[in-house]
Amino acid sequence: MGLQERRQREREQRKNSILDAARKLLFENGINGTSINKIAKTAEIGVGTIYFYFENKEEIFVELQMEGIHILNSMLEEAFDSSSDCEVKLKKIAEAYLQFSREQKDYFDMINYFLSSPEIVFAPSLKDQVDKYGKQGVGYLVRAIQDGVDKGQFKKMDSPKPHAIMFWAILHGLVQFRKLKNTILEGEEIDTILEFALNDFIGNLRKV
């Protein structure tokens, strides 16, 4: 038992050191600058060893994706819990997403990069795995809106789902635009736009 435990722990550590190296390289050099050989050298282990912990290169990237999504979820969850007021909840969630895209830029870029790549490049299995984690995200919004309806703060509606999705679409769309300062934003500050959109959207929920 103690032996098995130790083995398990060591295995975990090794795996993490591989991920550490891969993350470092991915963030520093991009995906095309991250090879198995370089990961091995960075992690100071043999190339072959990597294949003991990961089936192939892709699997490593899946794991890194999961990390990112996990971080995002934590931030959203914390935002959700930060207040009992459902309007504040929504604002906090929006801020959390913006914050994630800014403070965890590398993860954010990586997730977007992989998600937007044509399916050929990455096997469907990856996306399935990502999906499972991703589902939770929009759930917070649904609950926040429903909460508002239940409390009588928001107007009645058939289902909070479409509103939640629309809200998330605004967030996601806006945050994508940060890269397009010259194109779409054309000098406008993303924060200003976000605040405007938040007020507009929430105000609309509130009204009779």
Add this chain to the structure above:
Amino acid sequence: MGLQERRQREREQRKNSILDAARKLLFENGINGTSINKIAKTAEIGVGTIYFYFENKEEIFVELQMEGIHILNSMLEEAFDSSSDCEVKLKKIAEAYLQFSREQKDYFDMINYFLSSPEIVFAPSLKDQVDKYGKQGVGYLVRAIQDGVDKGQFKKMDSPKPHAIMFWAILHGLVQFRKLKNTILEGEEIDTILEFALNDFIGNLRKV
């Protein structure tokens, strides 16, 4: 004169045949499956010849990007011109974007792929070139909204720009979600959501 013309035309044709080959490969095999050698073989020309028409591999992709953006712009322009009613205009533009993402899926994926790639992967120059063309897109929305304000159909506002950007963000965000059927939409139809969002957004513009 006739000679120069013919030269020019031949040059154009060659360039196009290279782009045809590149487009085919890019759409079939993704970016990592599209090499200069394969393009040359597909276009049935020598490798060196390609470098006579394009400085490097990236420039080919830029050109393909432009193609896609050009198509999108045409569709948006047509939508903008299709009606004199500003509410219809907005709906048509939204539909056009959705249509583009569906009917020109390959171009749509390609554009998203490049846009979402971290700067490390593709030189800023590419994005700059794309930017120039991209600016026009959001312009249609600004004009449509302003038109509605001028005509007294929409409520008064300081500037149509934030509304336009918010509108575009909804569209862009929603369309991105198509890939995430299992995650965010969770079975919901994107068209339904879009229509819901459209009515919500436009209704909000309309209201006093």
Add this chain to the structure above:
Amino acid sequence: MGLQERRQREREQRKNSILDAARKLLFENGINGTSINKIAKTAEIGVGTIYFYFENKEEIFVELQMEGIHILNSMLEEAFDSSSDCEVKLKKIAEAYLQFSREQKDYFDMINYFLSSPEIVFAPSLKDQVDKYGKQGVGYLVRAIQDGVDKGQFKKMDSPKPHAIMFWAILHGLVQFRKLKNTILEGEEIDTILEFALNDFIGNLRKV
């Protein structure tokens, strides 16, 4: 006649503009960075045109070599003529060689580079051409020494030739060492060494 003359002149000008471009590239980028294509682009002419004026790439380099050797010869000749005193003559010649290696560094490097390359790389014909011009160099020394002997300033000798060659060897060897500051000179100044060598050698000629 007038026509032929003009043709001849134009031909000469074209040739020179090719050489100008080649020289520029050679000095800036080294031999491996100097291609026919680049020369053509720099000279703003077609690639094919170059082959009207030069059989092949090598011939261009031969011509550039000649230029360098011509410059060196001019400097040596001027040094030779600068004084009627034979000791001064020798010193001036030595200085001229040093000066050439310094002020015409690019030519100097080029000559040394080509001369020291194994015969396979450059056809014997090149070296023959270079040889013809090179012969004149050592001639100045022979004449200067002989002059000193005739005037009774230098001791009698069977032939000035060996002394001249030895003198030239010292110069050539020393000047080569400039690149080896850390190896052979190990901090010593090449000028100091040259002056020392000059005095030693000439003093030896002088002595009874």
Add this chain to the structure above:
Amino acid sequence: MGLQERRQREREQRKNSILDAARKLLFENGINGTSINKIAKTAEIGVGTIYFYFENKEEIFVELQMEGIHILNSMLEEAFDSSSDCEVKLKKIAEAYLQFSREQKDYFDMINYFLSSPEIVFAPSLKDQVDKYGKQGVGYLVRAIQDGVDKGQFKKMDSPKPHAIMFWAILHGLVQFRKLKNTILEGEEIDTILEFALNDFIGNLRKV
């Protein structure tokens, strides 16, 4: 232990077989005729394997350079040790250098080729590595001359260094001239000139 040792030995052997192939090609076809692919084919290994033993192409050439310099140093050392008489020492050293340039012509050419190449062609690092080994060469001369001074055979002098450098310059210069039979030597035998120069130089050291 036994395993590691064998590994080490095999590694050494592989490395040598690569160097053998590279040396062969370099001597037969010159530097521009020596490509990584050819080396791999000659050594009957995969291209990639080479990069397991050498960082890049340049490093192979550095190693070959070292070989040559090592041989030269051995010959010089042997010459230095061959006699206790300092005059004989000097003559033997001179002969050794001449002998090296003749019997190890390929190495000699290679060294000269690299040393005379403008800095653009080969990175400074190569020269640094070569430098380290090269330093030893001139050291023998300094010691030989100093020895003569100490024994009273040579005249007193401030420092043997300038004389040593001058001596080495004569040798180096003369040996370079072998290629220029038609230019500088113009039929003179290099051995005759060398002997003349030796007597002249040593005679000068000797005199009061």
Add this chain to the structure above:
DNA sequence: GATGAATGAGGGTTCATTCAT
């Protein structure tokens, strides 16, 4: 469990030269 040597196809790019116009 862990290693690291080996692979060889493939990557993007350059090249001197030819030749129809």
Add this chain to the structure above:
DNA sequence: TATGAATGAACCCTCATTCAT
């Protein structure tokens, strides 16, 4: 005379993966 489009072998180097130890 001058052009410039075309070639395709060759350049150096990287890669994910395998497997005997």
